[in-house]
Amino acid sequence: MSDPVFRPAAPDDLGRTVELMGLGFPGAHKFSQAFLQWQYYDNPAGEPLGCNIDDGERLIGHLMGIPLKVALRGEAAVVTLIMNVSTHPDYRGRGLFLELVRRVAAMSAxxxxxxxxxxxxxxxxxxxxxxxxxxxxxxxxxxxxxxxxRIDMAKALAAAEFAHRWEDATLAWRLKNPANPLKIAAETADSLIVEGASTLPLVRARGAIPRAGLSLGGHGGAFGPAVVLGLTPKGTARRRLAMIVPERLRPSPLRMIWLDHRTPGGRLDPERILFSFLDFDAF
Structure with missing residues (x-):
């Protein structure tokens, strides 16, 4: 092993990135060059920012973030959304993961x-x-x-310290995930209900986003078993015909993380977050 070389990620790295993600996540079948091209470089919110690590011709580390347009404490902002991170199994325990995150966070700032x-x-x-x-x-x-x-979306948006600002272009892009195409299954007066495949057989993934400002719509109704993953501001959502999934039954309980560039140490109120699987590509 030689000394690892850190450098910005580039489009011509996609083939080797797919191989590395396969080593890091052998059970995940979504990673392909078409998927990463869509996820990183077709995103209409802007260019990605990421870091790779080479050992000679070998790609041994990768972290990519993409721009996400949000409403942050009532103001329009762009944040970096961490999408994929992996280190080669032969190089783990050397602090490469920590350095990847530090470098991408510095790029973001x-x-x-x-x-x-x-x-x-x-x-x-x-x-x-x-x-x-x-x-x-x-x-x-x-x-x-x-x-x-049922989410009172107007109330949720008013209360949220953090919420994705959806636009027609970003929604159309999100629906075109080549590994899991999504559809607008239904619409309400203030929301669009979006569905796709989940990791559970015969169970869909479902999420709701604000309808305001969007021209895309759905037809029919959304009914049937679906898994919902995310956060809603306190007091804005009411579940119907639903069962909570205990953490002990989840393959890997997930936690939202945040690093504030504008206010070092700045924190988000966990009871004022509007966030769903559509925001971070869980499936």
Whole structure:
């Protein structure tokens, strides 16, 4: 092994990135060059920012973030959303993960983004919180429902300190995930109900987003078993025909993390977050 070389990620790295993600996540079948091209470079919110690590011709580390337009404490902002991170199994335990996150966070601040947001699992949450200074905002709620939960979206948006600002272009892009195409299954007066495949057989993934300002719409109704993963501001959602998924039954409980660039140490109120699987590509 030679000394690792850190450098910005580039489009011509996609082939080797797919191989690395396969080593890091052997059970995940979504990673392909078409998927990463869509996720990183077709995103209409802006250019990605990421870091790779080479050992000679071998790609041994990768972390990519993409821009996400949000409403942050009532103001329009752009943040960096961490999408994929992996280190080669032969090089683990050398602090490469920590350095990847530090470098991408520095890129994010240098680009003028307001902060870094992501979703951590049980294996990484401690490092993000204790070694990298991220806020462990909250564990994502998970339930299985037959009928979509009812969200008072106007109230949710007014209360939210953090919410994705959806536009027609970003929604159209999100629906075109080549590994899991989504559809607008239904619409209400203030929301669009979006569905796709989940990791559970015969159970869909379902999420609701604000309808305001969007011209895209759905037809029909959303009914049937679906898993819902995310956060809603306190008192704005009412579940119907639903069952909470206990953390002990989840393959990997997920937690929202946040690093504030504008206010060092700035924290988000976990009871004022509007966040769903549509925001971080859980499936």
């Amino acid at each position: 240098g680009r003028g983004h307001a902060g870094v947001v992501g979703v951590a699992n049980q294996q990484t949450i401690r490092a993000y919180e204790t070694r990298l200074g991220f806020q462990n905002v909250a564990g994502l709620h998970a339930h299985v429902e037959l009928a979509p939960q």
